Amino acid sequence: SLSEHEYADFCALFGTLEHTVRTDWASRVRPEIGLITNLKGSNGNPLGGLGDGEVEWHSDQTYMANPATGAALHAVELPAEGGRTYWANLVAAYEALPERLKQAIDGKNAVFRYQKRLNKYKGADQKLPEEGRKRTPDVLHPLVHVHPLSGKKALYLDPTFAHAAFPLGRAYDRLGQAEAAVRLYRQTLRTLAPDDVGDVASACRTRIRQEENR
Numbered sequence: 001s002l003s004e005h006e007y008a009d010f011c012a013l014f015g016t017l018e019h020t021v022r023t024d025w026a027s028r029v030r031p032e033i034g035l036i037t038n039l040k041g042s043n044g045n046p047l048g049g050l051g052d053g054e055v056e057w058h059s060d061q062t063y064m065a066n067p068a069t070g071a072a073l074h075a076v077e078l079p080a081e082g083g084r085t086y087w088a089n090l091v092a093a094y095e096a097l098p099e100r101l102k103q104a105i106d107g108k109n110a111v112f113r114y115q116k117r118l119n120k121y122k123g124a125d126q127k128l129p130e131e132g133r134k135r136t137p138d139v140l141h142p143l144v145h146v147h148p149l150s151g152k153k154a155l156y157l158d159p160t161f162a163h164a165a166f167p168l169g170r171a172y173d174r175l176g177q178a179e180a181a182v183r184l185y186r187q188t189l190r191t192l193a194p195d196d197v198g199d200v201a202s203a204c205r206t207r208i209r210q211e212e213n214r
Helices: 004-012 090-096 099-105 114-118 130-134 177-189
Strands: 033-035 070-074 109-112 139-142 144-146 153-155 162-166 202-207
Touching (some): 004 033, 090 153
Antiparallel strands (some): 033 202, 109 139, 109 162
């Protein structure tokens, strides 16, 4: 098994390590690592986050103006059953959309709000340090991203953060803009067959800077 220093140093080979807004979930050994655990310390306080909940389908850091490029996950202790983590290919999700939906979302933006996910957390996880609140104002992102090298298009939707998507046309106005974004996201995920990769105990997020491609 890897020590936290070995794990973080390995992740840093791919890019600069990020410090997430959840400083209360950060490792005491390497704060670039976020701990996902239901364990508590001798003082009764959680050692990490999501100890009594789970995260729905989401894309990491959509609530940031400049999200990390990727994340590395390291399972330390697994439950005997359950605790599954899935990945979805949002390039495939975009390609599976009917042409009318592709046309409806191309060139459109969504508002991503951290408070929306915070409202779904339980217990201590709902409390975000003040520093984290200052770092998470509402942000806008395109609903469709274009890969800077391959040119492939991918959906960029997140029902846990997407607060509103606009403008999506009259048909979506009747549903409500935020609800439309969530339904679109779930519809595309139904076409995918994600891989089961087990439970998650810790995560590192890295940013690979490609400013020349932006």
